[in-house]
């Protein structure tokens with residue numbers, strides 16, 4: 001195992017596995033170094049165990065703005081069709097849902113991992129499990145990677161595919177990002193993304209467990225930053241659900257990276273009625289003798305009557321409609337790494353070659369996956385990035 005490999009890949013997640021397969025298929029002698037006792041733990045957890053591995057609408061606009069030139073260049077080289085063909089050639093059948101998300105027909109993340117492991121075995125790619133890379137020595141024409149336990153692996157090229165910081169129990173904790181920093185790479189401060197949000201608001205507490213369809217808007221320093229529609233889940237600490245996870249990246253960057261204080265989520269609790277229509281309906285109800293406390297019956301779940309008791313008791317139809325359509329929740333903080341699906345931040349993409357994902361600073365060093373400052377929307381975009389960047393880095397590195 002200690003022979004100099006042509007390529008060593010640190011990290012056996014989606015990006016690292018893909019990099020190793022692509023490298024070996026063009027004849028490179030490569031090895032995967034993985035700190036966990038098992039490969040691909042995050043693949044197993046993805047998509048609630050179903051693995052949303054791709055999306056029909058792969059496009060750079062679905063990624064953070066600073067990464068888009070790099071993302072475009074990589075998807076120009078390995079696009080959605082290539083990813084689908086790759087999995088099909090391995091024997092994995094997939095299907096798209098109506099919203100464009102692509103899943104394996106088995107609806108099982110485990111079958112995605114198994115099909116990749118079969119290919120690693122077919123190609124006889126060595127995998128060192130329980131190898132927690134803790135140091136990289138920069139040699140004249142290559143690297144030596146040393147594990148925490150003192151094991152050394154030498155290689156000419158090195159692909160860093162150690163992931164971000166989210167869900168550290170699944171393996172990635174940001175340590176590989178720090179190794180890149182030691183070579184002079186700039187790291188954009190990683191913050192949790194696709195993460196629930198903590199509010200200090202009695203309404204969240206009163207409605208905990210309640211899920212509705214809503215429209216959410218992130219307002220930072222008084223300016224609309226982004227918006228989403230989908231499930232809104234009230235929890236005892238604040239808000240969650242897809243409509244929150246989808247705006248959480250901008251909120252997290254504002255609070256956790258840019259230290260903003262004025263961050264608010266404005267929620268339209270009744271997106272299926274515009275303000276005039278809702279005001280008209282409430283006016284009609286009041287005119288025909290409805291009690292204030294019953295005004296929202298049939299429009300919102302019954303629990304809302306007590307949560308919005310004060311609004312309902314004291315205001316007229318127009319004020320109630322406004323309070324329901326533009327309910328503002330002040331953000332206290334985001335939840336942490338254990339509840340964040342992705343990492344926003346990582347190795348600065350401006351120091352990485354757009355054609356190969358090679359370092360502009362250190363010859364022989366390559367990057368793939370979430371370790372880079374590339375964050376996709378929810379819906380299969382992050383795994384799409386992991387497959388495509390892994391492929392390109394594996395071919396070049």
Ligand SMILES: Cc1cc2nc3c(=O)[nH]c(=O)nc-3n(C[C@H](O)[C@H](O)[C@H](O)COP(=O)(O)OP(=O)(O)OC[C@H]3O[C@@H](n4cnc5c(N)ncnc54)[C@H](O)[C@@H]3O)c2cc1C
Nearest residue numbers: 011013014015035046047052133163171369370380382383
């Ligand atoms: C709960 C959850 C659900 C998700 N669902 C989806 C989804 O359905 N669709 C989607 O597109 N995205 C999803 N994501 C995001 C997606 O899974 C990740 O963006 C993607 O897996 C990142 O792949 P990666 O290979 O870059 O990193 P990772 O999968 O994190 O792999 C990095 C690997 O490197 C290893 N490693 C880290 N440090 C070291 C070290 N020092 N030495 C050796 N090895 C090391 C880790 O153990 C890990 O195995 C989800 C994420 C989570 C947490």
